Amino acid sequence: MTWNWTLVWHILPMILRGTVITVEATVLGMLLALLLGLIWAGLLFLPNRFIFWLVRLIIEFIRDTPLLIQLFFCYYVLPEIGVTIPALVTGITVLGINYSAYTAEVYRAGLQNIPVGQWNAAKALNFTPWQTFIRIIVPQALPPIVPAMGNNLIAMFKDTPLLSTITVMEMLNRAMIIGDKSFHYLEPLTLVGVLFLLMSLLASGLIGITQRKLLVRR
Amino acid sequence: MLHILPTLLRGAVVTGEVTLGAIVVASVSSSCAVAMRLSGLSALDWPARVYIEVFRGTSALIQLFWAFYALPLVLPFRPTPMTAAIAVLGLNGGAYGAEILRGAILAVPKGQQDAAIALNFSPATRMFRIILPQALPLIIPPLANLFIDMLKNSALAGLVQVTDITFQSQILQESTLRNAEVYGLALIIYFAMALILAGVMRFLERCFKFPLGARV
Numbered sequence: 001m002t003w004n005w006t007l008v009w010h011i012l013p014m015i016l017r018g019t020v021i022t023v024e025a026t027v028l029g030m031l032l033a034l035l036l037g038l039i040w041a042g043l044l045f046l047p048n049r050f051i052f053w054l055v056r057l058i059i060e061f062i063r064d065t066p067l068l069i070q071l072f073f074c075y076y077v078l079p080e081i082g083v084t085i086p087a088l089v090t091g092i093t094v095l096g097i098n099y100s101a102y103t104a105e106v107y108r109a110g111l112q113n114i115p116v117g118q119w120n121a122a123k124a125l126n127f128t129p130w131q132t133f134i135r136i137i138v139p140q141a142l143p144p145i146v147p148a149m150g151n152n153l154i155a156m157f158k159d160t161p162l163l164s165t166i167t168v169m170e171m172l173n174r175a176m177i178i179g180d181k182s183f184h185y186l187e188p189l190t191l192v193g194v195l196f197l198l199m200s201l202l203a204s205g206l207i208g209i210t211q212r213k214l215l216v217r218r
Numbered sequence: 219m220l221h222i223l224p225t226l227l228r229g230a231v232v233t234g235e236v237t238l239g240a241i242v243v244a245s246v247s248s249s250c251a252v253a254m255r256l257s258g259l260s261a262l263d264w265p266a267r268v269y270i271e272v273f274r275g276t277s278a279l280i281q282l283f284w285a286f287y288a289l290p291l292v293l294p295f296r297p298t299p300m301t302a303a304i305a306v307l308g309l310n311g312g313a314y315g316a317e318i319l320r321g322a323i324l325a326v327p328k329g330q331q332d333a334a335i336a337l338n339f340s341p342a343t344r345m346f347r348i349i350l351p352q353a354l355p356l357i358i359p360p361l362a363n364l365f366i367d368m369l370k371n372s373a374l375a376g377l378v379q380v381t382d383i384t385f386q387s388q389i390l391q392e393s394t395l396r397n398a399e400v401y402g403l404a405l406i407i408y409f410a411m412a413l414i415l416a417g418v419m420r421f422l423e424r425c426f427k428f429p430l431g432a433r434v
Contacts, residue, residue: 064366064412065405066373068384073405076397158277165377172280176287185287193284197275 007187011178015191018171019199025092025170026157032096033152037103042133044108062101068162070094075166091163099156106148110141143214150207154200161192171195219399222390226400229376229386230407236303236372236382237415241365243308248315255320266316273313278371282306286378303375311368318360322353354426362419366412373408383407 043055062070071094078090085093114137122132164173175188247269254266273281285306290296297305326349334344376384387404391397 061405061409064370064416065408066370066384068373068377069387069401069404069408072384072387072391073398073401076391076401080397161277161279162374164279172277172283176283179287185283186291189280189284189288193276193280196277196280197272200275201271 004184004187007182007184008191011175011188011191014174014178015171015188015195018169018174018192019195021088021168022157022160022170025088025095025160025163025168026153028092029095029099029156029160030153032092033099033103033156034149036096036100037107040100040104041107041111044104045111059101059104062098067094067098067159068165070098071162071166087167088163091160091166091168095156095159095163098159099152102152102155103149106145106152107141109148110145111137113144114140146214147207147211150203150210154203154207157200157203158196161196219396219403222394222396222400222403225386225390226383226403226407229381229383229404230411232380232385233369233372233375233382233408233411236300236307236375236380237365237369239300239304240307240311240368240372243304244311244315244364244368247309247312248319251312251316252319252323255316256323269309270313270316273310274317278307278310279374279377281310282374282378299375299379303372303378303380307368307371307375310371311364314364314367315361318357318364319353322356323349325356326352355423358419358423358426362416362423365415365419369412369415370408 040055040059043051046052071091074090074094075087078085118136118140119132122136127136160170161172163170164176167173171192175192176185178188179185251266251269254262255270257263282303285297285302286299289302330348330352331344334348339348372382373384376382376386376388379385383404387400390400394400
């Protein structure tokens with residue numbers, strides 16, 4: 001069994017079409033995770049004990065169960081309750097919900113780092129709680145959490161191959177289909193692995209640069 | 219529901235085996251990688267770096283499929299699904315563990331190392347009696363997260379024919395078509411296993427914290 005370069009060039013365009021879907025799923029999944037995580041974090045700051053424990057339980061459950069089973073659960077159960085959406089949408093939703101549990105934790109840490117005095121001062125200046133949160137707290141809490149969010153983004157990117165198990169045609173799925181058809185698994189799977197490695201190294205490099213920029217600005 | 223549970227629990231035993239096996243592999247590989255990285259020799263440092271970057275930079279599922287479908291074409295023998303899964307998930311976890319371990323060792327104040335050298339301790343004594351006991355309390359909490367991640371990652375093994383919870387739930391789903399019950403139960407079993415693992419790690423955390431303040 002030797003490495004076949006002709007095959008590599010032949011399958012590259014097919015795999016790269018999968019890359020587009022991989023990136024699409026990552027970006028949309030992350031947007032959902034950022035939004036939903038902020039909602040979780042906001043709910044955790046409410047003075048209601050019941051909501052607090054309920055949200056904590058939901059977050060804990062999401063974090064402590066495998067993404068793969070969460071995907072299967074939604075993929076098979078959603079049609080049963082009358083929700084028929086494309087597999088890619090299911091995948092993006094589950095990715096987003098799964099990572100919202102992690103982004104919530106990052107938001108919470110970021111918000112807790114804001115001194116209580118900021119809230120008090122805003123109150124003294126007659127800001128409403130909502131104004132205080134959006135205009136005073138969030139702008140201060142956001143920059144320090146950018147690197148942590150970046151790491152979540154990379155982690156989610158590396159989890160997207162799981163979507164292949166629910167028929168989404170991303171990179172790994174395409175590689176496996178090529179393998180099943182041609183019995184050449186080595187080249188397509190290695191190609192996908194190398195592409196992932198390159199993209200995540202690139203992403204972590206970018207996060208490093210952003211982190212340094214933010215540190216300089218402060 | 220009642221006839222689903224025993225099958226899933228049989229899967230849970232296999233999931234436990236895969237996770238524990240992977241944790242053992244990860245402990246060995248991360249210790250080796252850290253030893254190589256801290257050795258100060260670039261001939262040892264680089265292979266360890268490449269190992270860590272490759273396993274952290276690609277997806278666990280791709281690594282698993284690669285080992286299961288592509289590697290046997292290169293190797294003279296075919297590893298069993300269980301062996302392949304434990305090896306890959308272990309090496310994957312080890313790459314993350316190596317960074318945790320290295321961070322904790324480097325977090326021990328430099329003066330400790332200097333003092334141990336001044337007192338004429340051998341390098342092995344310095345590491346095992348001075349540095350590691352101080353690094354351990356820092357390692358346990360991130361290690362707990364890593365082990366839970368490894369438990370969750372073990373679900374991937376079901377995709378390469380290891381008969382774990384994932385595998386059993388897929389078979390049950392196809393034969394019973396009771397999707398919500400099968401996957402719901404599978405989620406709950408994983409959750410319970412993660413809680414047990416977290417409890418064990420909290421116990422270990424207390425054990426290792428104690429000697430620091432009390433007696434050295």
